[in-house]
Amino acid sequence: MGGIGSGRQYQGGKEITSNMKSLDIRKLQRHGLLLQDMDCTWHWTRNGEKVRSLHIYTDADRMIISYKDFTRGGEWRFMEYTVYLEWTDCNLGGRRPWFHCPVQECGQRVVILYSDSILACRRCHKLVYACQRESDNHGSIRRADGIRSRLGWKPGIANPEGGKPKGMHRRTFERLKARHDASADTSWDWMAQRLEVLERRLSDRGIDLDNLDGDD
Numbered sequence: 007m008g009g010i011g012s013g014r015q016y017q018g019g020k021e022i023t024s025n026m027k028s029l030d031i032r033k034l035q036r037h038g039l040l041l042q043d044m045d046c047t048w049h050w051t052r053n054g055e056k057v058r059s060l061h062i063y064t065d066a067d068r069m070i071i072s073y074k075d076f077t078r079g080g081e082w083r084f085m086e087y088t089v090y091l092e093w094t095d096c097n098l099g100g101r102r103p104w105f106h107c108p109v110q111e112c113g114q115r116v117v118i119l120y121s122d123s124i125l126a127c128r129r130c131h132k133l134v135y136a137c138q139r140e141s142d143n144h145g146s147i148r149r150a151d152g153i154r155s156r157l158g159w160k161p162g163i164a165n166p167e168g169g170k171p172k173g174m175h176r177r178t179f180e181r182l183k184a185r186h187d188a189s190a191d192t193s194w195d196w197m198a199q200r201l202e203v204l205e206r207r208l209s210d211r212g213i214d215l216d217n218l219d220g221d222d
Contacts, residue, residue: 023133024195027058027121031091031103040064040091040103050121058121067091069105075123089125094209102209118202146196150189153182163190 027050031040039046044064049056063070072086090106092115104115107127119125120133128134151161157179159168167186170179 021131021133023118023120023128023199024192026131026133029060029105029119029121029125031105031117034062035103042066064091071125085124087124089119117206146189146192150186150193153186153189157182157186163193 029048034040034048038044039048039062041064044062046062048060048062050058050060058073061072068091069089070086071089072084074082075085087108089108090113092104092106093101094104096102104117105119105127107114107116107119107130108124109126109130112127112130114127114129116127118128120128120131122131147163150163154161154163157168157174158171159165167183170176
């Protein structure tokens with residue numbers, strides 16, 4: 007049996023990146039999980055409950071990832087493969103880590119891997135950014151602001167939320183708040199993905215976004 011992605015290009019679903027579980031190498035670095043001989047477990051959660059756990063062992067230039075996954079027949083299978091790492095120097099000091107997509111025909115340098123049956127880059131999973139559908143984001147903002155207006159909250163998802171309006175039933179308030187939060191989350195995801203695109207483009211040009219100085 008060949009290695010991961012052997013024999014053909016990996017075929018993933020046509021989803022939006024924000025709908026997928028993901029592994030962001032910047033988060034791993036912030037948590038100190040890219041150190042030599044680091045052995046740890048990374049959890050994905052939904053509504054506060056664990057939905058999948060990855061066992062990660064980090065070596066100097068690679069990461070060995072293992073986990074259990076369902077087959078199409080509904081049975082558990084054990085998955086384990088290597089994701090190679092690369093470190094590049096930042097313009098103003100420090101080093102930036104990258105994943106190399108583990109799909110055999112790809113190997114693209116990325117900061118985020120997305121999970122389906124395997125971890126792979128956005129292109130291998132045929133994913134699109136929510137920011138590639140800007141009308142979706144505008145609609146999310148309008149929906150959130152419409153609900154904020156109905157609740158008597160200040161417009162703009164960056165503003166603090168208010169409480170339940172006087173005279174509104176608790177169930178109605180909770181339903182509206184859930185719809186507001188879902189629309190706001192979609193908009194925040196869109197903005198985060200726009201930032202990721204910008205960071206990628208600047209990095210390709212040798213510009214480190216983290217070290218940009220706002221002073222004249």
